[in-house]
Amino acid sequence: METALTSVVEAFGILANPSVLLFLTIGMLWGILCGALPGLGNGIAIGVMVSLTYAMDPITAVSFLVSISVGTSFGNGLPAAALGIPGTPSAVLTAIEGYSLTKRGLGPLAIGTNWFACVFGQFISVPFFLLMVVPLASVTWIFLSPEQFALYFVGMAAIVGLAGKNIWKGVLAAGLGLAIGMVGMDTVTGIPRFVAMSELRGGIPILPTILGLVCVSELMRNMRQVYNWEDLIPSTAMALKFPGFRILGRSKRSVLMGGTLGTFVGAIPGLSGHAASVIAYNQARISSKKPEEFGRGSVEGLAANEAAQNSAQAGEMVPTLGLGIPGSDSMVLLMGALMLQGFVPGPQLMNIAPELLYATAAGLIGGALFLLLLGWPIGKLMLRVARIDRQVILPVAILMTLVGVYAFRRSAFDVFVMLVFGVIGYFMIRHGYPVIATAVALVLGPGFEEQLRAGLLLMDNDIWRFVTRPWTAAFLTIGVLLLVYGVRASIRERQRLGSMEIAAPVPVEDHV
Amino acid sequence: MFASVAWESVHTPATDGAPGGLISVVGKLVRSRKTRSSVPLVLEDNPAEVPDFGLDPPTLVHRNIEISIALIYVALGLWVFAETFTFRESVVTGEMIDETGLPRLIAVIFVAGGTIIAARILRVWRDAPTPYVSSDGGSADLTGYSVAVWRPWVYFGACCVWTVALPYVGFIVATAALLVAFLYLAEVRSVVKLTALPLGVPLVTWLLFDRVVGISLPVGAFEEFLSRFVPRLF
Numbered sequence: 001m002e003t004a005l006t007s008v009v010e011a012f013g014i015l016a017n018p019s020v021l022l023f024l025t026i027g028m029l030w031g032i033l034c035g036a037l038p039g040l041g042n043g044i045a046i047g048v049m050v051s052l053t054y055a056m057d058p059i060t061a062v063s064f065l066v067s068i069s070v071g072t073s074f075g076n077g078l079p080a081a082a083l084g085i086p087g088t089p090s091a092v093l094t095a096i097e098g099y100s101l102t103k104r105g106l107g108p109l110a111i112g113t114n115w116f117a118c119v120f121g122q123f124i125s126v127p128f129f130l131l132m133v134v135p136l137a138s139v140t141w142i143f144l145s146p147e148q149f150a151l152y153f154v155g156m157a158a159i160v161g162l163a164g165k166n167i168w169k170g171v172l173a174a175g176l177g178l179a180i181g182m183v184g185m186d187t188v189t190g191i192p193r194f195v196a197m198s199e200l201r202g203g204i205p206i207l208p209t210i211l212g213l214v215c216v217s218e219l220m221r222n223m224r225q226v227y228n229w230e231d232l233i234p235s236t237a238m239a240l241k242f243p244g245f246r247i248l249g250r251s252k253r254s255v256l257m258g259g260t261l262g263t264f265v266g267a268i269p270g271l272s273g274h275a276a277s278v279i280a281y282n283q284a285r286i287s288s289k290k291p292e293e294f295g296r297g298s299v300e301g302l303a304a305n306e307a308a309q310n311s312a313q314a315g316e317m318v319p320t321l322g323l324g325i326p327g328s329d330s331m332v333l334l335m336g337a338l339m340l341q342g343f344v345p346g347p348q349l350m351n352i353a354p355e356l357l358y359a360t361a362a363g364l365i366g367g368a369l370f371l372l373l374l375g376w377p378i379g380k381l382m383l384r385v386a387r388i389d390r391q392v393i394l395p396v397a398i399l400m401t402l403v404g405v406y407a408f409r410r411s412a413f414d415v416f417v418m419l420v421f422g423v424i425g426y427f428m429i430r431h432g433y434p435v436i437a438t439a440v441a442l443v444l445g446p447g448f449e450e451q452l453r454a455g456l457l458l459m460d461n462d463i464w465r466f467v468t469r470p471w472t473a474a475f476l477t478i479g480v481l482l483l484v485y486g487v488r489a490s491i492r493e494r495q496r497l498g499s500m501e502i503a504a505p506v507p508v509e510d511h512v
Numbered sequence: 513m514f515a516s517v518a519w520e521s522v523h524t525p526a527t528d529g530a531p532g533g534l535i536s537v538v539g540k541l542v543r544s545r546k547t548r549s550s551v552p553l554v555l556e557d558n559p560a561e562v563p564d565f566g567l568d569p570p571t572l573v574h575r576n577i578e579i580s581i582a583l584i585y586v587a588l589g590l591w592v593f594a595e596t597f598t599f600r601e602s603v604v605t606g607e608m609i610d611e612t613g614l615p616r617l618i619a620v621i622f623v624a625g626g627t628i629i630a631a632r633i634l635r636v637w638r639d640a641p642t643p644y645v646s647s648d649g650g651s652a653d654l655t656g657y658s659v660a661v662w663r664p665w666v667y668f669g670a671c672c673v674w675t676v677a678l679p680y681v682g683f684i685v686a687t688a689a690l691l692v693a694f695l696y697l698a699e700v701r702s703v704v705k706l707t708a709l710p711l712g713v714p715l716v717t718w719l720l721f722d723r724v725v726g727i728s729l730p731v732g733a734f735e736e737f738l739s740r741f742v743p744r745l746f
Binding site: 168 | 705726
């Protein structure tokens with residue numbers, strides 16, 4: 001509790017730094033913009049900006065990247081509520097409820113509820129985030145290799161949750177990440193593995209690889225078609241007047257419930273903001289006095305969904321910072337940026353560098369304060385900005401990613417690595433292989449192998465002793481449960497997809 | 513029901529110029545509740561029912577490419593397995609799982625997974641009415657807009673040329689040329705945009721990285737000229 005309070009105090013101290021405030025503002029604006037533009041998600045938003053963190057101190061860098069995440073979460077609800085276009089899958093429910101309200105002439109209420117839920121969802125999530133991450137970080141201090149391996153196992157098991165609709169494709173994608181991580185010197189024996197050229201002696205550079213898989217691949221996919229966002233957006237103009245706190249305050253119960261559920265669900269490795277928003281939405285419907293409004297423009301449903309989606313951002317940071325297990329593309333990129341700053345992702349991260357916790361809290365609190373003060377006018381502005389030229393934004397985004405990767409080490413090799421993995425990721429995205437599983441496995445893989453082998457050596461190769469250590473057994477059990485849950489969910493998804501395929505009328509032509 | 517509407521939205525060519533895909537599917541679904549009276553919706557019939565968002569329609573891809581990817585995995589697995597026999601002998605002895613352990617496990621996964629996916633496609637190869645199979649969650653293009661398969665590859669090529677030319681030409685000139693190519697490929701034909709953006713974006717980027725952030729970028733004649741007038745901040 002004391003450390004959690006210290007973190008809040010330290011966070012406000014960080015926010016008093018003008019350079020942090022400046023970058024936090026830039027991060028928020030950039031995040032809201034990327035969230036509001038359909039097709040640009042958190043991954044691209046952070047990926048394009050990672051290069052700017054090279055010259056920053058770690059605290060500013062982390063606050064900056066966290067603020068981008070906060071901004072994106074807010075931004076993607078705006079076109080969903082106002083125009084019926086969800087920027088990301090987790091804003092689908094916002095599109096259903098919010099746009100139903102807008103169509104009934106209640107646009108200001110829809111956008112206002114969206115804003116209210118985002119702001120207070122963020123505020124609710126911060127204490128829960130700190131209260132969860134601090135005990136985790138203090139426990140991991142005493143962990144030896146077997147416990148650390150078990151934690152990595154939880155992270156690897158959680159990848160199944162990211163596996164998508166075909167479990168085998170998910171496994172192959174994760175395997176690719178592990179294989180990439182094996183290139184270079186073996187960390188236990190120092191033996192070179194899969195070193196085809198001298199540049200690979202130190203391994204395949206991680207950040208260009210992740211940027212290629214997550215960011216460049218998506219941009220390449222986007223470049224297949226030329227159209228403008230304006231074409232997707234209805235041209236009807238809408239006067240947006242702030243509906244007032246008294247009206248918005250009526251949804252406070254849903255916001256509280258959504259914010260709390262979102263943080264906890266987001267903290268489970270492998271579950272995302274999408275899962276959090278669906279669970280909170282369902283919960284709000286069950287406990288609502290007007291369940292008949294759900295699906296037809298329910299303020300409660302919209303509030304619960306948006307609050308959960310936003311608070312899940314803080315939830316995702318619990319396993320990322322507390323245990324070293326990133327659960328989403330933005331968290332993997334955050335990890336990548338930390339590695340550039342010289343930090344080693346893993347269970348000991350918070351113990352070695354507690355200032356990263358303060359910086360994260362600063363990003364979350366600062367982001368929420370920014371939204372509270374400026375979210376409404378900026379939200380209104382972004383609804384207009386969403387009409388800007390996609391044909392210009394996408395090429396500039398590719399360019400900035402290229403320049404950023406080159407600038408880090410002035411290395412053409414890094415750029416080629418990014419481009420090659422961009423192509424690989426492009427095929428993966430098109431063919432249902434989850435790139436996020438590859439990216440997470442790449443980050444966790446080296447530690448997973450190292451701790452397993454070091455742990456077995458420590459236990460004199462006695463597997464029973466290895467797995468029956470109390471913390472190890474507990475984490476391995478959690479990992480197995482996550483694995484079973486993920487496989488079961490994937491199989492059910494596949495069965496439902498199969499029934500749809502049977503019903504499919506005419507196949508759509510595809511080109512790649 | 514949601515699925516059938518979503519499916520129809522994706523697979524029916526747009527007549528009103530509106531696109532399809534995940535984003536527009538939902539957009540259309542939400543908007544269609546007034547305009548598409550012929551399509552019954554669960555939400556209309558039973559408003560308390562929560563729509564099932566797990567039912568995105570399958571994206572169909574050509575089976576030749578799908579099977580090629582699966583076979584690449586098989587080949588990669590075989591290569592990884594063979595490569596583990598070429599590792600130098602370790603000085604660390606007594607390891608239960610040594611440096612070949614995880615690579616061999618990955619190799620087995622690659623071979624098994626690739627074979628299963630390939631077998632799945634081959635099983636229905638002869639009886640399938642079309643050469644298209646479900647990509648199991650692959651990203652779809654927006655319907656109603658033409659797709660240029662070649663465009664990402666030209667972008668890729670342009671990026672490679674930029675990377676090679678950068679040290680020789682200098683950052684600003686190389687980047688300006690790249691941006692002109694990018695914008696032209698994106699079918700930007702406005703002379704103002706094709707001139708102002710390639711002039712402005714590289715200059716601002718150079719100022720930001722080289723002068724403000726303090727990260728040096730490759731210097732050409734133009735950057736040397738500019739350096740005389742703009743001092744480094746850091």
